[in-house]
Every structure is written in C-alpha cells, then in structure tokens.
Amino acid sequence: MDNEERAEAVRIVMALKKKYPAFVRNHQRHLELMIPPYADRVTAVCPPTQAILSLYLEENQFTTPFCCHGNDVECNRCGAWVVFHSAAKMEQMGLVNWEANG
Numbered sequence: 001m002d003n004e005e006r007a008e009a010v011r012i013v014m015a016l017k018k019k020y021p022a023f024v025r026n027h028q029r030h031l032e033l034m035i036p037p038y039a040d041r042v043t044a045v046c047p048p049t050q051a052i053l054s055l056y057l058e059e060n061q062f063t064t065p066f067c068c069h070g071n072d073v074e075c076n077r078c079g080a081w082v083v084f085h086s087a088a089k090m091e092q093m094g095l096v097n098w099e100a101n102g
C-alpha cells in the first residue's frame with residue numbers, strides 16, 4: 001500500500017466514523033492528521049518519541065531501538081495509533097499547531 005492508497009483508506013474510515021461513530025474509536029482529528037498535508041508534519045516530530053522509552057531485550061540487556069517499532073522503519077509511512085492520537089491531543093492542549101507548515 002502506498003501513501004495515496006493509505007490516505008484513501010483513512011478517508012474511508014472517516015466516512016465509516018460518520019456513519020458508525022461509536023464503532024470507530026479514533027478521534028476525527030486523529031484521522032485528519034493521518035492524511036496529507038499533516039501526516040508528514042506529525043511523523044517528522046513523532047510525539048511519542050519524546051514521552052516513551054522503547055526497550056528491546058537483547059540477550060540479557062536492554063537496548064533502545066530507534067522507535068517502538070524497531071530500527072528499520074519508514075516514518076513517512078507510519079500509521080501508529082499512539083503517534084496520531086498523541087498529535088491530536090497535543091494540538092487540543094495548545095502545545096502544537098499542525099496547521100502551521102514547517
């Protein structure tokens with residue numbers, strides 16, 4: 001799935017949310033932030049990396065991966081719930097404005 005296909009999938013979820021609001025748990029803003037032009041702005045910052053310490057157990061010691069999904073990730077394709085949920089919450093709290101370009 002490329003990013004345009006993903007955006008279309010998110011738009012379908014947004015339409016489903018309108019029809020079945022109790023079934024789709026994601027907040028509307030969370031979904032909006034998953035599509036252009038916001039998705040790249042959010043993943044460039046990745047809010048959870050500022051609040052979550054990911055630990056992997058390798059042999060008998062902890063190591064810290066690039067993110068909770070590992071070291072081999074493509075941030076511009078990320079759809080992690082925690083990323084976009086926390087981005088929406090940060091905006092709601094006035095900590096960030098995703099409307100601002102750059």
Ligand code: SF4
Pocket residue numbers: 043044046048049066067068069073074075076078079080083
């Ligand atoms: S892949 Fe990992 S670091 Fe990149 S945006 Fe997603 S959660 Fe953040």
